[in-house]
Amino acid sequence: MKLKQGSFLWYLYLDKLYCLLSVRNVKALLEYFHLLDVHHNNTLNDVLFYHFLRHVTSWKRTQIMIVFNMLDWNAMGEIGFDQFYMLVCILLAQQNHLEEQFIFRHSRPVFELLDLDGELRIGADHFHMYNFLFNIKKQELRELYHDFDITGDRRLNYKEFKLFTIFTMDKYQEKQKAEKEQGKTAPLKKKRPHRFILSSKLF
């Protein structure tokens, strides 16, 4: 999923550490939410919500309605600002490839969002249904349930899920470290031609 370039959300950014918006960004987002709140209920109904997501993302109708049902945790048929804010954070995390960090930092809210039935356990089918939100691939999902289903009930409780988030966060940080080290060695190679040019000018 990519946010539409030039859209309002495209200009927002998450704090890299906490994966949340700053106060100023929240203020702007609140104004934006109120612009869309045409009926002055401090909510967006399913039609407004659908057109908003259709405009700013590349998601299809089924995906949008899955997200709507997930966020409509009060079953009111409307989305308030709290849910809207959470959605925007998820979108921005995906846009900026911060899914692992986001799930790690906000493991409890994410777990409870995925726990559709309120049973304090997540089945593989729930995860699979929402993998477009958090970019979890099928292979990773299989590994997840193989490695972290300690209780063996083929579902993850919160502790197992938390372990998974810690593990993926460690992997993510190792990957970042490796990329950083690769980045350090690359400029050294580039500098030599420059020195050569300088030295050739001097002599």
Place this chain on the structure above:
Amino acid sequence: MTRRPSQSPGGAQGPRPQPARLLLPESPRPVAALVVCGPQASLGSHGSDDSSPDNDIRNLWTRATLSQPELNVPRSKICDDSDAEGSSLGSKTRQWYSRKAGRESDGGWEEWEDGEDKDGFRREGLHEHLSLEMELLEGAGGAFQLRAGLGFLGHLSLLLPLQLPLPLMEVMENEALEILTKALWSYRSGIGRDHFLTKQLQRYIEGLKRRRSKRLHLVTY
């Protein structure tokens, strides 16, 4: 658009236990948790896209000098234009917005930050503003819960400019207009042209267009 029971794939009916939100846990109604980040320990780039300085929202913020008092038509005016029946927030909200616009036309928050106390009206205005805001916090709920959230910052919250920069407002309004225009088509096909919600949306869109054209007109001349 009718209220309906949750349609979770598991077949659960009715509301689910509410997930822990990104919020201040003691709020009776959840408020988005606010992280006061400084001059933005953030990404600065948008994934794999190359970001130019013009695309960064911080540039929109720094063009705040483009905001001119005459262009800031308060949202209350749109509400007046678009919905004669009034908003759920009531007339107090509109009064608050009108007073805010009136103060801004005299120069805005910057003069207060400078410590100048030009006349008694301003001091009185600040008290009035705060007391009115407290009334709204107590009475209205809803949108102003976020102001309650901002209130936890104490006096620091007054330092936050309440008026967004003009370029940012333009981006937001243009996008909202596009989204709402498409939503209007859905309303018409779904519930008909004569439904009060369709008419309310239509009036709102017209109000938003009028505000935008007024602003463009003032910028041009």
